[in-house]
Amino acid sequence: MTTPLEARSLIKAFDGDAVLKGVDLTVEPGTVLGLLGKNGSGKSTLIKCLLGLLKPTAGEAFVFGEDAWSLSAAAKGRLGYVPQEVVTYPWMRVRQVIAYTGAFYPTWNQRLADDLCRRWNLPLEQRAGVLSVGQLQTLGLVLALGHEPELLVLDEPVASLDPSARREFLRILIEITGDGDDAGGRVGESARPRTVLFSTHITSDLERIASRLALLKDGAIAFEGESDALKERVKRIRLTSRNGALPTGIDIPGAIHTTVEGVLAEATVTDFTPDLPARLAAENNVDVAVVDLNLEEIFVEMHDE
Template identity: 50%
Template sequence: MNNEMIRTTGLRKSFGRSEVLRGVDLAVPRGAVVGLLGTNGAGKSTLIKCLLGLLKITAGSATVLGEDPWTLSAAAKARIGYVPQVVHLYPWMKVAQVIQYTAAFYPKWDHAWCDELVDQWDLDRSASIRTLSTGQLQRLGLILGMGHRPDLYVLDEPAASLDPAGRRSLLRSLLEVSEDSEHSILFSTHITSDLERIASHVAIMGDGVIDYFGELDELKDSVKRIRVHSPTDLPADFSLPGSLRTEVIGQSAIVAVAEIDNEFVDQVRKRFHATVEIEDLNLEDIFLELHDAQ
C-alpha cells in the first residue's frame, strides 16, 4: 500500500508571466496532519488548487492518492474532502436541502456523523443559505466536505471565519478523524495556535516554494532563541553558526538559531565568557524567525 497521500516534485504554476509556484517538493504521508503555513501570496491556495485538479500545473509533477490531479478518477475524488476558503452554495436552498443534495453524490455518506456535526456546530436545518453568516457558511462547508468521511481532507483556511467556539469544535472533529492514523489532513491556516494543537507535520511556504517540511515536534525542538550576556561589549559582527537572526546591543545579543545542542551552548559560553539563556519558541515565533531570515 502506498503510504504517500500527496507527492509533488518540482511543481510549478504560472499565470501568464507571473510564476506563483516555483518548484514545490512535498510528500504527505498517510495518517499525517499537515499544517500549511505561509504569508499572503506565498502560494498556499494555488498549491491546494493544483493538488485538486482545479488548476493545471505548468511544470513538474504531482500525484494525489496515486493519481495525476488533473485526471483524478471518480473513485479518487470520492476519497477527498475539500473545503475552500470562501464557501459558495445555492442561496435558494435550505441547510437540510444542501446536505441532502451533496450526500446523494456519495454512497458512503455518514448521515449520523453529519447530523452530529450539524447539532454540534449549531446550524439550523431549516435556515435558507442566503441568510447564513460567513461563519455559518464556513461551518456548513466543512460539514459538506467531511460528511462522506474521506481518506484525505484538504482544507483551505478552514477556521478563518469561525468564532472561538467554532474553531474548538472543528479542531476536536479533526482530532477524532486523525486518531486512526489512516486519514490524512492538509490544511492551510494563519492561526498557528490551532495548528500546534492538532498538526503532526508542518510545511512552511515562502515565495512559491516549501522552505521547510517536517514533524512539528522536531521543528520546535531545533529552533530556539538564545540570549547571550558577556562581561564586555560583543563585536558588532557577532554571529553564531546556524543563526537565523542576530540582534546585538552592547554586552548582550539575541540570536535565533536553527539547530542547538549542549555542545553548541558550551562553545558560546567559553568563546565569549558569557552566560547563555535558552528560550523555547512557539510555532508563531518560529515561523516569524524563519520568514525574517529569508
C-alpha cells in the first residue's frame, strides 16, 4: 500500500533563515499521527511542504508516492486539508459553498455532509462571510471530510471550536479512523483505510485519538513513535539522600532538568531504562522514586530544556 505522506531530508528557509532543518517523517496508511511543537516551530510550514503548498528549499516530500509539488488531480482527490485559517467564498451561503465544493469530487457524499452540518449546527442559509471563526473552521472540516478522503491533514483544527463542537469533532475523528463503535456508518461508507495527520497544542486530544506522535523541535523531528513509547522513555526521577546533602552537580544519565535542594534531587530524563533507578541508588547512596508524566508534562519538559 502506497505511503500517504513522506518527507525526506526536508529543508525550508525563508530569507536564509531555516525553519525546517532536514525533517524525515513517514506517515503510514491507517495511522493517526499527532504533530506536536511550540508556536513558531514550523508545524504549519512542514504541513504545507508535505502537501505541495510550499516548495521546499531542499529535500523531498511525497503524497501517495507522488512528488508533492506536482500532484496529480487523482492524488489531490484522495486527500482533505483543513488549514489554520479557513478561506472560502464570503458571498455564498453555507449550503452553496458545500454544493460548489462537492461538485469537484466524484466521491462526494452529500448525506455525510448533511449529517456533519446537523451535528455541528452549521447555519446553512447564512452567508459564509459573516460566520464566526469557529463556524468557519467547522465549515472547513465539512468541506475536507465530504469526499471521504483517504488522507486527512488537520492544522490546529479545533483551536476555535467551543467545547461541545470540539468534543463532537473528536468523536467523528475516532469514527473516521475506525476506532468508534459505529465507525464507517455515520461518517461515510468508504472502506478505504483512513490516515490522519493532526497538528494541535491540545495534548489531551492527542492522547485520546493519536496512535503515533511526532515532536517537531529546532527544525527537526525530535521523536516519532507510539505515545506509550514516549511516556516510557521520559520520566521524572526523585532522589532522597541516605547520607547528607547531595552534590549540586550530581550526574543523572539522560537528564534534561535537574534540581538539587539539600538531601533531595529531582530530574527529568529522556532515556529512561528500567535499570536506571537501581544504578542511581547504588552509585549515590539514595532512595529513588519514579514518576510517570502525561503528554502535556512531557511536552513542556522537552521544550524547556
